[in-house]
Amino acid sequence: MSKPKVILFDAVGTLFGVKGSVGEVYSAIAQEFGVQVEPKLLDQAFHDTFKKTVPLAFPGAKWVEIPEKEYNWWQAIAKATFAQAGVLEDFQDFPAFFNRLYGYFATPDPWEIYPDILPSLEKWRYERIELGIISNFDSRIHSVLDGLDLKKFFQSITISSSCGVAKPNPKIFTKALEKHQCSPSQAWFIGDSLENDYRGAKAAGLRPFLLQR
Structure with a gap:
């Protein structure tokens, strides 16, 4: 197997994941916020x-509009999650709750790096392979x-919300490769989703690897 010029990664579920659930x-x-609900019930409702939900991508959106669109996209998911769990009406101020929730997921606190990641990234960096991320985040x-x-x-980070297209659409892989001036045949893609990552990368001409956590 020839060494790639670039290795691209999915993010959540591949490099790092939520602690617990x-x-x-x-x-x-x-x-x-005074609302009691079983974690397992919420986890199932969230998934x-x-x-x-339609992918997190906003074709044609102006750059300045994207943060608000991201926020509203996630707020709709949170509302539907708590509605399915039967406790949405228990919130006195759902917007305040969601603002706290959204901000928390922007910190490192709810996340953990998988133990195989740092040794792998160090190895590939030592071998002077360019690394990048493609994420529907x-x-x-x-x-x-x-x-x-x-x-x-990472030399590049390509996310669906800002480039207007989400995995498995091959266009997001092409956009990421352009940042490295790399052809698909010279790149690998590693991810944990069969549809979004493996099949998406394969359709774009990259060598795909499916990571089964």
């Missing part, structure tokens, strides 16, 4: 809602990567 985080912060990824001390490894 999304439901546990949602439940703990809801409790701060059900997330699967049904929002602009908070920059503060999360900073907080986890991961940003130093």
